[in-house]
Amino acid sequence: MKVLVAVKRVVDYNVKVHALADGSGLDVDGKPAVRRSLNPFDEIAVEASVHLKETGAADEVVAVSVGEAKAVDTLRVALAMGADRGILVHTDAKTEPLGVARLLKAVVDREKPDLVAVGKQAIDDDAGQTGAMLAALMDAPFGANANSVELKDGALYVSSQTVDGTELRKLSLPAVFAADLRLAEPRYVTLPSMMKARRKPVETIEAETFGADFAPQLKITRYDAPPARKAGVMVGSVAELVEKLRCEAKVL
Amino acid sequence: MTILVVADFEEGSLKASTASAVAAASLAGGPVTLLVAGHGAEGAGPEASKLHGVERVLAVETPEHPSPETIAAQVLANCGGCSHIFFAMSFLNRAAMPRVAAKLGVSPLSEVSAVLGPHTFRRAIYAGGVITTVQCPEGAVVVATVRTTSFEPAAADGAAAVAPGAAAPAFEGSVFVTSDVKKSDRPELLTAKRVVAGGQGLEDAAGFQALDRLAAKLGAAVGATRVAVDAGLAPNEWQVGQTGKIVAPDLYMAFGISGALQHLAGMMGSKVIVAVNKDPEAPIFEVCDYGLVADAKESVAELLKAL
Numbered sequence: 001m002k003v004l005v006a007v008k009r010v011v012d013y014n015v016k017v018h019a020l021a022d023g024s025g026l027d028v029d030g031k032p033a034v035r036r037s038l039n040p041f042d043e044i045a046v047e048a049s050v051h052l053k054e055t056g057a058a059d060e061v062v063a064v065s066v067g068e069a070k071a072v073d074t075l076r077v078a079l080a081m082g083a084d085r086g087i088l089v090h091t092d093a094k095t096e097p098l099g100v101a102r103l104l105k106a107v108v109d110r111e112k113p114d115l116v117a118v119g120k121q122a123i124d125d126d127a128g129q130t131g132a133m134l135a136a137l138m139d140a141p142f143g144a145n146a147n148s149v150e151l152k153d154g155a156l157y158v159s160s161q162t163v164d165g166t167e168l169r170k171l172s173l174p175a176v177f178a179a180d181l182r183l184a185e186p187r188y189v190t191l192p193s194m195m196k197a198r199r200k201p202v203e204t205i206e207a208e209t210f211g212a213d214f215a216p217q218l219k220i221t222r223y224d225a226p227p228a229r230k231a232g233v234m235v236g237s238v239a240e241l242v243e244k245l246r247c248e249a250k251v252l
Numbered sequence: 253m254t255i256l257v258v259a260d261f262e263e264g265s266l267k268a269s270t271a272s273a274v275a276a277a278s279l280a281g282g283p284v285t286l287l288v289a290g291h292g293a294e295g296a297g298p299e300a301s302k303l304h305g306v307e308r309v310l311a312v313e314t315p316e317h318p319s320p321e322t323i324a325a326q327v328l329a330n331c332g333g334c335s336h337i338f339f340a341m342s343f344l345n346r347a348a349m350p351r352v353a354a355k356l357g358v359s360p361l362s363e364v365s366a367v368l369g370p371h372t373f374r375r376a377i378y379a380g381g382v383i384t385t386v387q388c389p390e391g392a393v394v395v396a397t398v399r400t401t402s403f404e405p406a407a408a409d410g411a412a413a414v415a416p417g418a419a420a421p422a423f424e425g426s427v428f429v430t431s432d433v434k435k436s437d438r439p440e441l442l443t444a445k446r447v448v449a450g451g452q453g454l455e456d457a458a459g460f461q462a463l464d465r466l467a468a469k470l471g472a473a474v475g476a477t478r479v480a481v482d483a484g485l486a487p488n489e490w491q492v493g494q495t496g497k498i499v500a501p502d503l504y505m506a507f508g509i510s511g512a513l514q515h516l517a518g519m520m521g522s523k524v525i526v527a528v529n530k531d532p533e534a535p536i537f538e539v540c541d542y543g544l545v546a547d548a549k550e551s552v553a554e555l556l557k558a559l
Contacts, residue, residue: 016513017378026382041495097350098359125377126494127362129350132320136354141321141426144347147488157429161488162343163442163497165433169319172425181478181495182488217359217392222385226376226520232541238554241526241544249524249541251446251503252470252559 001058001151004113005049005083006104006134007042007065009074010124011035017124019223026223036070038077041119043186045179048149049117050082050187057151058115060084064107066100068092072202079197080189086200087111091207091214097125099214101133106210108138113174115156120145120178128178135176143169143177253281253335253370257306258327258349259288260342264295268443271303271405273340273398278305278406279367280336280394285309287417289326290344291316297414304407310417317431320347321423327352329420335370336394346397353395360395361386363498365402370394379494379517400442401500401521434489438464441473441490446503449475449492449519452483453508453529453548460485462552463507469559475499477515493518508548511536 011017011028012035018027028034038046052058063078065071066089075086089103108116116138121128135142143149143158147166150157156171161180171177207214235241245252255277260267270286277284284305288296289312300309312326323344331337337352339345341363353360366374371388373396388394441447448470450463460480467474476486478493492499494514500521507528509515516539519525527540528551537543544551 011378013514017381019382026378096359098354098357101354121495123379123494126379128346129353129360129362132347132350133354135321136324136351141319141423142347142351144320144343160343162431162433164435164489165431166488167317167431168429170427170429175425182482217389218361219387219389220384221372221387224383224385226380226383229520229525229539229541232525232537232539232543234537234543234545236544238544238546238551238558241528241542242555242558244542245503245524245526249503251524 001115002060002062002111002113003049003052003058003115003117004062004064004108004111005045005078005117006130007046007063007074007078008039008122009036009065009067009071010039010122012037013040013123019225023222023224038074039119039122041121041179044181044183045117045119046078046081046083047184047186048179051184052151053082062087062111062113064089064104066091066095066103066207075202076194076197077189079200080193081187084200086202088202088204089207090204094216095214096216096218097127097129097133099216101130101137102212103207103210103214104134105137106212108134115174116176118176118178120180131176131178138174138176141171141175143171143175145180146177147180147182149177149183254333255280255282255284255336255338256331256334257284257286258337258339258345259286259296259300260340260345261288261290261292261296264292266296266299267340267342268405269340269342269400272400272403273338274303274305274406275403276364276367276398277336277338281370283307287312287327287330289323289417290314290318301412301414302408302410304410306410306412308412309414311414312417312419315422317428318344319423319426320344320351321426323348324351324355325420325423326417328355329418334393339397341397341400349395349397356393356395358392358395361388362397363399364396365399379513380520381513399498401498434487438467439471439473441475441497441499444473444499445501446470446472447475447499447501448472448505448507449477449509450480450486450507450548451477451509452479454480454485455549457485459549459552462549462556466552466556469556477509506536507552509536510534511539
């Protein structure tokens with residue numbers, strides 16, 4: 001059983017990203033000094049994949065990333081967490097989830113995994129599309145918002161977080177699942193595991209060699225700050241708060 | 253130009269997200285065809301036909317607990333000739349939308365928050381820290397989910413005809429096993445006019461029980477931060493934020509919530525924000541309309557007495 005896990009290098013979740021004043025871009029664009037990390041949901045997907053290997057359900061975990069050469073650092077984190085090898089689909093071009101899904105589909109065709117793990121969304125574009133799109137291109141079932149996964153009797157049992165609870169489904173293999181926050185607690189990457197990860201193989205494939213169309217279709221014409229809220233007031237007591245909510249804001 | 257809106261409904265009754273998606277579709281141009289696909293679709297037809305701007309309703313019945321793949325198949329069977337496909341936000345539609353887009357070979361938009369024209373939309377990125385204006389190519393189908401809280405729901409004053417839609421076979425690779433739905437007496441978090449939310453500052457289960465009593469008194473829904481959910485103080489379904497639910501009630505009261513970016517992403521659209529936190533430096537005070545530096549647990553108790 002082979003698991004392919006897709007990982008994305010994103011601006012670290014602790015960095016507050018702002019739109020430039022003229023609306024032309026973001027303050028982090030083209031700034032290598034801004035801290036980048038493995039997308040938190042992908043970290044959970046890697047943990048869940050490695051866990052499947054450690055419990056004997058899977059034999060091999062392959063981490064794959066689409067993007068610039070620096071994404072190798074992200075792959076190394078996945079390797080340090082326990083993935084066996086990495087594949088970088090290299091492109092410096094801007095990509096959208098559809099293009100990434102098409103490139104991942106090319107990797108799937110080559111690697112033939114039984115299972116593909118992704119994070120439920122990347123915290124930069126907040127799209128939450130890639131996993132479902134890859135499943136569509138594979139004609140495979142998709143386990144959305146997975147908060148538990150189990151391989152049993154040649155199928156994947158996925159419990160999904162829905163709006164008002166959970167739903168357990170049985171997916172035929174190959175399948176794609178998207179990790180939600182509570183699927184797994186990512187392990188801490190230690191220095192020795194990082195050193196070990198350096199010796200694991202990472203293959204680089206130029207994106208163009210797959211022949212997939214990954215050119216962006218959408219055009220972002222402006223980046224703006226969200227509408228500013230007017231400054232609030234501090235109150236001194238619960239009684240004063242109730243009075244303000246009743247008489248001033250009229251929401252009670 | 254024909255716009256297909258994919259409804260969100262449950263037990264034969266439309267969810268508020270459907271009326272919001274219809275409103276967004278009307279802004280993009282219209283006329284609107286509303287696709288009600290799923291189990292109990294025919295039952296939701298009459299309600300769907302009343303939504304303002306809807307020209308016709310297509311009902312497609314599926315087996316119980318359809319998968320996103322089955323919903324996507326029904327959409328693909330009914331979207332021929334459409335210029336736009338808007339999905340009302342729901343767990344199922346959120347997963348079905350990218351599948352439809354991938355099959356059509358178009359890049360979709362997740363959670364559109366404003367319609368500026370038939371091919372120009374706004375949506376948030378970076379946990380709501382940046383709002384992008386996005387131009388879709390003309391001539392390609394626009395596929396998107398619609399953020400429920402960003403559009404005033406369409407009125408129920410129409411009278412469209414209901415007809416059966418084209419039915420595609422159910423997808424066989426995803427089989428429902430069981431579900432665990434948490435029924436609550438409180439209003440739905442996504443559409444509640446008032447929300448009371450708790451974080452780490454409420455300390456323990458007793459703190460959340462008191463918050464729930466306050467919610468009952470205010471007719472409010474209860475929300476929580478990731479930290480509170482992780483600590484087991486509140487169920488997953490209550491999580492408000494970038495990765496949980498996006499809410500925009502008239503009143504949002506945050507108790508013991510510091511105001512991490514990821515939480516603010518889920519409630520910044522609220523009309524009035526109240527923050528109660530004992531740390532005067534907490535970032536939540538930068539976005540609130542009314543702030544009170546005090547112990548969250550004690551304040552909930554005092555509010556229960558005062559209201």
